[in-house]
Amino acid sequence: GNSVTQMEGPVTLSEEAFLTINCTYTATGYPSLFWYVQYPGEGLQLLLKATKADDKGSNKGFEATYRKETTSFHLEKGSVQVSDSAVYFCALSLMEYGNKLVFGAGTILRVKS
Amino acid sequence: DTAVSQTPKYLVTQMGNDKSIKCEQNLGHDTMYWYKQDSKKFLKIMFSYNNKELIINETVPNRFSPKSPDKAHLNLHINSLELGDSAVYFCASSPQGLTKIEQFFGPGTRLTVL
Numbered sequence: 001g002n003s004v005t006q007m008e009g010p011v012t013l014s015e016e017a018f019l020t021i022n023c024t025y026t027a028t029g030y031p032s033l034f035w036y037v038q039y040p041g042e043g044l045q046l047l048l049k050a051t052k053a054d055d056k057g058s059n060k061g062f063e064a065t066y067r068k069e070t071t072s073f074h075l076e077k078g079s080v081q082v083s084d085s086a087v088y089f090c091a092l093s094l095m096e097y098g099n100k101l102v103f104g105a106g107t108i109l110r111v112k113s
Numbered sequence: 114d115t116a117v118s119q120t121p122k123y124l125v126t127q128m129g130n131d132k133s134i135k136c137e138q139n140l141g142h143d144t145m146y147w148y149k150q151d152s153k154k155f156l157k158i159m160f161s162y163n164n165k166e167l168i169i170n171e172t173v174p175n176r177f178s179p180k181s182p183d184k185a186h187l188n189l190h191i192n193s194l195e196l197g198d199s200a201v202y203f204c205a206s207s208p209q210g211l212t213k214i215e216q217f218f219g220p221g222t223r224l225t226v227l
Contacts, residue, residue: 032214038154043203044218051214087154098169099207099214100146103156 002027002097006090006104013111019077021107023064023090026071031092033057033066033073034101038087047075047088080111116140117219119204125225126194134189134222136204143209144168145187146216147179150201159202162187163209191224199226 007022025031035047035057048057053068062077073090090104117138126132138145146169147159161169162181176192191198204219 034215036218043220044156044205046215046217049215089156093214093216098161098163099144099216100158100161100169100171101148101156101205101216102158106154106156108154 002102004090004092004102004104006107010108010110013080015082015111015113016079019080021075021088023073023104024071025092027092029094029096031094034091035064035075036089036091082111082113085109085111117204117206117217119219119222121222123223127227128194128196130194131192134202136187136219138185138206140206140217142206143184144207146205147189148203194226196226199224
């Protein structure tokens with residue numbers, strides 16, 4: 001089946017620390033990959049995406065590279081801010097499954113000043 | 114505002130009642146979705162409609178019935194509410210096309226069943 005596994009949280013960092021949130025996937029086809037972010041009390045916002053192998057998605061200082069050989073899409077940021085505190089979801093979608101999003105369990109990020 | 118909107122934002126009700134959640138998008142998208150987020154933040158697809166036609170129906174109790182009067186609206190009706198239905202329900206929409214895969218989410222409806 002299709003599934004996404006991401007590292008458990010919460011992840012607690014100090015401001016300006018380096019962030020990595022690991023994400024791996026299994027898929028029956030060639031998926032598109034996403035990172036969504038959910039700030040407290042809000043809906044989901046697309047953070048970045050990649051649609052084919054070796055694509056790098058980037059936004060607001062966050063980056064993730066689609067690695068087909070390791071079936072991974074790890075999220076990184078060089079210097080986190082308190083305002084980055086949120087829940088981060090890795091997800092995949094497949095055209096043959098109506099483009100429904102299959103989400104990982106989410107990783108809570110807490111950034112301390 | 115250009116967005117996906119949901120009403121109500123909060124819904125508190127008793128077990129056994131019937132309730133509806135409404136979703137509207139003014140993005141001109143063809144496809145709409147309902148997702149359920151449980152108390153552990155886990156998100157799972159429930160339904161998807163494309164141009165008013167049901168295309169995804171996951172393993173959801175038939176107490177849940179989606180209705181799409183037009184492609185800009187996808188409502189969710191829930192009969193005989195149970196405690197386990199308590200969750201946040203998110204509506205989303207996306208344009209049609211092989212490369213237009215991004216989904217835009219509404220703010221969510223927090224349903225509490227007492």
